[in-house]
Amino acid sequence: MGRLKYVFLLSEYINNYKAKMFFCIVIHSLYKMMPICLGFETAFIISTAFSGNLHYPERHFFIVLGMIISTALLNYLDILVSHDVAYKILTELRNLSYEKMAQISPAGLDGEKSGNIMSIVLEDIEILEWFYAHSIIQIFVAIILPTLALVIMSYFSGYISVLLLLFILLMVSIPYMSRKRSDNQGIKIQSKLGSLNAIIIDGIQGIKDIVTFQWQKEYFRRMYESNDDYNLSFYEYSKRSSSEVATINLLIGISSVASTLIIIYFSHIGKYSSQWILPLISLSTLIYAPLQETLSMSSNYGRIFGAANRVFDFLQTQPIVSDDGKIKCNCVADTFKNKILFDNVFFSYEDKASGKKNDVLKGMSFEVKEGETVVLVGSSGCGKTTCSKLLQRFWDVEKGGIYINNINIKDIDLSELRKLITVIPQDVYLFNRSIKDNLRLANKNASDDDIITALKNANAIDFVDNLKFGVETFVGERGMRLSGGEKQRLSIAQAFLKDSLILVMDEVTANLDYNNENIINQSLEKLKRNKITLMIAHRLSTIKTADRIVYIKDGICAAEGSFCELMENNEDFRALIGDVNNS
Template sequence: MSIFKKFINYYKPYKKLFYFDMFCAIIVSIVDLAFPQILKFLTNGLFTQGTSVIVKYIGIVAILMFVMYIIRTYCEYFITSWGHIMGANMESNMRQDLFDQYQRLSFSYYDQNNTGDMMSKLVSDLFDISELAHHGPENIFISTFKIVGSFIFLAFISVPLTMILVVITIAMLVFCLILNRKMQATFTDNRKKIAGVNSAVQDSLSGIRVVKSFANEDIEHEKFDYSNRMFLNSKTAQYKMMGKYHAGTSFFKGLLYLAIIVCGGLFVAYGKMNVADLAVYALYIGIFITPVEVLINFTEQFQKGYAGFKRFLDVIELNPDIVDKNEADELKNVGGNIDFNNVSFSYEEGSKVLSNINIHIEKGKTVALVGPSGGGKTTLCSLIPRFYDVDKGDILIDGQNIKDVTLKSLRSSIGVVQQDVYMFGGSIKDNIAYGKPGATDEEIIEAAKNANIHDFIMELEDGYDTYVGERGTRLSGGQKQRISIARVFLKNPEILILDEATSALDNESERHIQLSLEKLSKDRTTIVIAHRLSTIKNADEIIVIVNGRTTERGNHKELIAKNGLYAKYYNMQFEGLEKFDIYED
């Protein structure tokens, strides 16, 4: 389907509004085209009569023209107000479609794309598309109607003079088409550059605490200055091209007026046209040139909207790489048995992160994953809820391949507690309730008590209604972690993944959270990615993963007795050798 057809599809819900908008556009155009004819009729007819006749009928003419312009006024109001409302509705629909597509896309898309660029497509691009959606059909329709109508009337007045105007107009159109192609490239580049500015701002403001703690405002200034200058250079190139465009079209408009004066004067001189007809001809030239100017000025809007819609389609037409298969089943009555059968995975072709992983985890058991940084522990856990799909092999839950069940039912059965906790803008209550939309206050409070955060919440002035700040800036790391644990308590999943949930906390916070995690893990299949090995001594099984392969397996005592990599790491921690980075390869 062409870009044009895809754009037209967004008009379908508003067909009646669109057709009435076009009807109003016809009325406005007819009224504008009628005035020179009315003037010609009056000049050659009524105004040649005596005073009494003119006085007798001028009132009727005034009333008719007043009614005509009242109708035009209401049509202009509809075009301006409801035409824009239609465009805003289409923009809203596109924005919702784009947001929903962002929700469907897998982690791999977000690994490769910047948030600022995505925001630019969601906001500024769609505004330009909205303006195009409203003004595009209207401007083209009205302008074409007026140009064709005035051209017909001009031809009735003087065919030879009109043919001269046609030659000049065709030359102007050729000039416009040539520069239009060049302008399209500058507008597309402009969109990319403003996305770069948005990305720089988003990156710097999101990390503002890091920026200030390192006193690196100057570095951020330079980074933003670069993006800003690239955008400025793109805008400069765009405006230079627009300058050529508008200057050239202005020159051709001047030629049109020049042709009227010179050629029209010669026609009057040789008796092929009278002065009254030349005056009416001049009025129609104004009607003829005005829509031409509208179309010329519309070019910038069209290029912006077209470039924005192409960027919009770049996302909308992406096929999410992780979707439900046809007739996927619901994952029900989850016990929690997990099997990795010859699982291999790579983020990029040719660089394997996991190779031939074979692991069986019995329901209700706790399995800990340890090993050097970059070994594949977090990646392995990300495969269970299908944040990524395996390259080879299968993952089974209770004997059922996770690719054969719906994503919603699969992910509803899994709870994840990560080191980097994300808090949504809103209250503490809202953030806990995110684990179970529609949860009662009693359920939320019970979850908070289980996470050992209820007493702290009740000490706050607004209690559960306390605003957490953007990304939870008003809370400490330990407080945010306990709220995230309460969120998972409320979700009550059968499978739990703890991804270094306590590694960034102080000892006091870790102690409270470890108690919460032990309570949360009870009677659930639990996978723990551990940084502090003291927290996994009681795990049913500990698996060491190095370079995407399992190298050691067993419980704590068995692995210490083997005196392998796990024993080395454990001894380094408990012999006071924290100065060594145990996660270096």
């Protein structure tokens, strides 16, 4: 399939637009045909007028007028229809890309740079507009119109058609011979652009830390290097494409001179009357217009096909977790006693660069019952957060199983499983929308009264009421207009609105001061009632309040029990708690 491979593969995603694309080709063909017909007709009028053989001038006048009006109308339709279809296709591809992100997240995006993904979803798909709105239509027109013109000219002399065909083949061979270099350069440009976007996004999101640590010089050095790499790859691409365009234009000029001479010669030897010289010269020159337009656009094919490659590969990304479960969440919850069970769970992360596996869990087993708060404790990297991610099926276990009420979570529909679980993270993400909008992410059907109740339960109503616009207040990007404690309380309000069976809390109070910790702990006590609660903690105050502690070491549950029991019976746990106290 060659360089068109990925464009054809992408066409599978836009089958609904094939009829509209055909209509675009017809409109564009007629539009490009009009100037050729108009030039031929005008040249014929002039030739016959000079030879004294012009008959019915009024008829020719109306023919020319009709062509001019048709050209204007077809030009309007061409722009309207082709761009309408192209941008609908881009919208479809962009929607598919967002759906793919949701499907493969978060494991499928682990290790990927957000700037590179943004480049695929925005820039790469935008570049495909060149193909769907211009290139694909121009390719068909560049084949149809010159073929018709060569057939017409062969009626007067086959030698003229052969000469023009030779020049056309020479022109087409130029981008064909450099296609591999062009495609490689196109992929390189889009990759460099993705890397540059990633660095810029890092700089925007981390600007406070960059300024705080006086890291501006180092950051700008990295950004300038990436920008220089992108500019250099774009320069190499532009240099090659401009030389192609210049060579094609040179061949068109030479062909025009050669065809003019041969047209005059065959008229001189009596092949046809002299009144056809000017129309045939006009036709031989004008047939290059659609071909030249297409070949000029071919200088962008490297970027177009490079972008198509990246978009297709992204859409083909397979989710790490397969959604084969059928059980609904209302069939999982038990009205008597709910529980979750980690049964001899093994799991390892794979390093994408080296391909090596990092074993994290090596036979993890523990149980959490309804109404009980279990805290996972262990050194950094021991697998605490991994347990919460496996429970949500961000990844699947390699051996063993995770069960909710004796049902393997793999047998539960993935979206239904996530309805069963509410996660309150350490780093709360809020969208740049109102407080009410952010809360309704947890429950889109929540009424205003439900939201007020949730805010009260989360001890967040006082600070929200003090805001100028109350629940309608926009929180800023990533909730930057709120403090850490305020964001955490809104996250707890979301948990009240979602009201799931299982509650997972990841270092909820780790970055909060004493007052905020007390306020949040009060609301958490309400939230935990009648729920299965799994917490991840380093903070001593949090660990002490747990009903039971699961101490993780070397990928297994090394010990479990109350705080006092572990302090008394486990030396490693005592050493860890000593480190926490000294920190």
